Amino acid sequence: MSILLDKNSRIAIQGITGREAAMVAQHSLDYGTKILAGVTPGKEGQEVHGIPVYNTLKKAVQVHNINTTVVYVPPAFVYDAVLEAVAAGISLVIIATENVPQLDAMKFLTRAKQAGVRVIGPNSVGMITPKDRVKVGAIGGDKVERCFVPGRIGVISRSGGMTAESSWMVKRAGFGVSTSVSIGGDALIGTSIKDLLLLYQADHETDAVVTFSEPGTHFEEEAAELLKSGGFTKPLFSFIAGRFTERMPEGTVFGHAGAMISGGAGKPSQKMEKLRQAGAHVLEHFDDLTRLMKEILTPERI
Amino acid sequence: MGKLLENYSKKIISDAGVLVPRNSVARTPKEAVEKAHEIGYPVVLKALVPVGKRGKAGAIKFASNPEETVERTQELLAMTVSHFPVDKVLVEEKIAIAKEWYLSIAIDKTAQAPVIIASLDGGVDVETLSREHPEKVLTRHIDPILGMADFEAKEIWSELGLNGKLLTLATQTLVRLVRVFLEKDATILEINPLVVTEGGEVMAAASVMSIDDSAMYRHPELASMVQLGSERTWRPQTELEKQMVEVNEADPYRGTARYTEMDGGDIGFLCGGGGGSLLSFDALVAFGGKPANYSEVGGNPPERKVYGITKGILSKPGVRGLFVAHNITNNTQVDVMAKGVVQALQDLGKDPHTFPVVVREAGVNDEAAKEIFTAAGVEYFGDEASITEAAKRMVERIKGLPAIEGGN
Structure with a gap:
């Protein structure tokens, strides 16, 4: 098992003819992931690296029974792309696009929630289940195995790049990943850390989870509450970057749009304290991860 | 989050049909007197800076004749409020106030919906009020798809205790403010205080408004009012920061490069990925x-952008070395990073043998990157080292430099 993404995923790329999306399609195919269709209005009949392009997602679903899409359209068109996915009956939508207007995000997240559609992102670099060689989005680039090898550790990252780096640290420690998820660097995203912890808890092939976090939002505080209430009982290793921002004037953004501290909420030190109190293994230095994993994830413990 | 100065936010809400005091901007005491004369005494004089809590900072003053106007304006123009030197003053009609209320519309990130916060106890610090008297503060979410119906606005004020003509006027004001908030892609619209004048009208006496940077493409009418990148700094942008915004905007759809100056420091910082940085x-x-x-690049920036931002970083006085690091990249071509960085070093005459440059760049095309960096004499690490290990090396190299003569 894994979470959300496996060999039964039937994937299409919305906006496949764009430069970035076409490169991602090529890398995905090289890795062994089947990308069944692409959607770009006005380009039906064309192919991108052998993948058929359709005008509408509806048609792609009819022909290929698509259940998962990754959105690569420009910011102004993301709102419509997500509505199209919801209308077409897609169950998992990963939004790669960055700089989506906040009002649009609130609207499509509300709509997706009403329809029971799971959204990852916006501003997600994608997700990957190495056991089935299935990846969506740029995650892993052209050398996927450098960072992502099959294993039993779940990885959740608010930073796209650090999804790879964290999975690489897991590999460095001698482990591999079940599913790694870049949840998106924005504050308004479809799936939070807590949401994913619940899925990893239920997954028999995930023994522990690593999270990479940043300042801002309440995602880590919610995760801590979940641990406290007994909703997640596997080992959790958490790192929160950006402690230096606490010494900067309030309200300044460093890094992702979601990484803003305001009114004292969202400070890394507070997040670390809450997670620690809830029983998570909170890393002082990111490099401590390898040592701690080796210490804690001994065969008798998992 | 582009902050708007108060004269702009007042113009926007006034265009939407919300009453505001008559106001005008002045840059000199003489100009302030002219504006005050047009508006009529007494007047309020406010430091026109993009920060809140100006009252507490003593940046709001009153004048009832030209002499006071000159004096107060001079005082304001000599002030710096929360790092912002005051170079303009808002001259405003002084309203005869009967009551002060509080109203704000913001984005509740947890609920993923706009939220209204309203209270009939205005002119105070709302955080304090909601902590000490939560019963006096009403919070209500807006459906992001449907917006707000008139009856919902009416319910808010009615529950707070309004009735009669004031209920009608307050409802109308709230509906218009919510409409403007949604239409303009605002991230915050705070009216504190929202006042009832002695004449019985509901008026926005002070306003704070910010616009979502990501939505600026659909608001050309706001372009001249919003300073892009203003959320990345806590003081007016420096010249170098403004230049770096231009470097980024020159290729708006290909990668991002951001630059924030720190006070002092000697390590030039060029890192990649929000979290990695x-x-x-x-x-x-x-x-x-x-x-x-603090500089961050991402999203596979073109060489020109990397070159421009690196030159900016190296041109700050006092920089004695450069740290370049990235998480293992998914899509950023690190050989392109290498070309941009090395070109900037060469053009500025920085020799990596005397000007330490430590790089940790692994990911797409890193073999080519290694060659480019190594050939230029740069200390290069790929995925055999972690970011932390490379950072340690950078600090060792900087500390190994000879002390600056007569330096600080």
Whole structure:
């Protein structure tokens, strides 16, 4: 098992003819992931690296029974792309696009929630289940195995790049990943850390989870509450970057749009304290991860 | 989050049909007197800076004749409020106030919906009020798809205790403010206080408004009012920061490069990925390093952008070395990073043998990157080292430099 993404995923790329999306399609195919269709209005009949392009997602679903899409359209068109996915009956939508207007995000997240559609992102670099060689989005680039090898550790990252780096640290420690998820660097995203912890808890092939976090939002505080209430009982290793921002004037953004501290909420030190109190293994230095994993994830413990 | 100055936010809400005091901007005491004469005494004089809590900072003053106007305006123009030097003053009609209320519309990130916060106890610090008297503060979410119906606005004021003509006027004001908030892609619209005048009208006496940067493409009418990138700094942007915004905007759809100047510091900082950059900065600081700036690139920037931002970083006085690091990249071509960085070093005459440059760049095309960096004499690490290990090395190299003569 894994979470959300496996060999039964039937994937299409919305906006496949764009430069970035076409490169991602090529890398995905090289890795062994089947990308069944692409959607770009006005380009039906064309192919991108052998993948058929359709005008509408509806048609792609009819022909290929698509259940998962990754959105690569420009910011102004993301709102419509997500509505199209919801209308077409897609169950998992990963939004790669960055700089989506906040009002649009609130609207499509509300709509997706009403329809029971799971959204990852916006501003997600994608997700990957190495056991089935299935990846969506740029995650892993052209050398996927450098960072992502099959294993039993779940990885959740608010930073796209650090999804790879964290999975690489897991590999460095001698482990591999079940599913790694870049949840998106924005504050308004479809799936939070807590949401994913619940899925990893239920997954028999995930023994522990690593999270990479940043300042801002309440995602880590919610995760801590979940641990406290007994909703997640596997080992959790958490790192929160950006402690230096606490010494900067309030309200300044460093890094992702979601990484803003305001009114004292969202400070890394507070997040670390809450997670620690809830029983998570909170890393002082990111490099401590390898040592701690080796210490804690001994065969008798998992 | 582009902050708007008060004269702009008042113009926007006034255009939407919300009453505001008559106001005008003045840059000199003489101009302030002219504006005050047009508006009529007494007047309020406010420092026109993009920060809140100006009252507490003493940046709001009153004048009832030309002499006072000159004096108060001079005082204001000599002030710096929360790092912002005051160079303009808002001259405003002084309203005879009967009551002060509080109203704000913001985005509740947890609920993923706009939220209205309203109270009939206005003119105060709303955080304090909601902590000490939560019963006096009403919070209500807006459906982001449907917006707000008139009856919902009416319910808010009615529940707070309004009735009669004031209920009608307050409802109308709230509906118009919510409409403007949604239409303009605002992230915050705070009216504190929302007042009832002695004449019985509901008026926005002070306003704070910010616009979502990501939505600026659909608001050309706001372009001249919003300073892009203003959320990345806590003071007016420096010349170098403004230049770096231009470097980024020159290729708006290909990668991002951002630059924030730190006070002092000697390590030029060029890192990649939002999270990777935070981690890199923390690591340098943990080993005793002093970054001179915070710069972050991402999304596979073109060489021109990397070159431009690197030149900017290196041109800050006091920079004695350069740290370049990235998480292992998914899509950013690190050979392109290498070309941009090396070109900037060469053009500015920085020799990596005397000007330490430590790089940790692994990911797409890193073999080519290694060649380019190594050929230029740069200390290069790929995925055989972690970001933290490279940061440690950077700090060692900087500390190994000879002391600056007569330096600080």
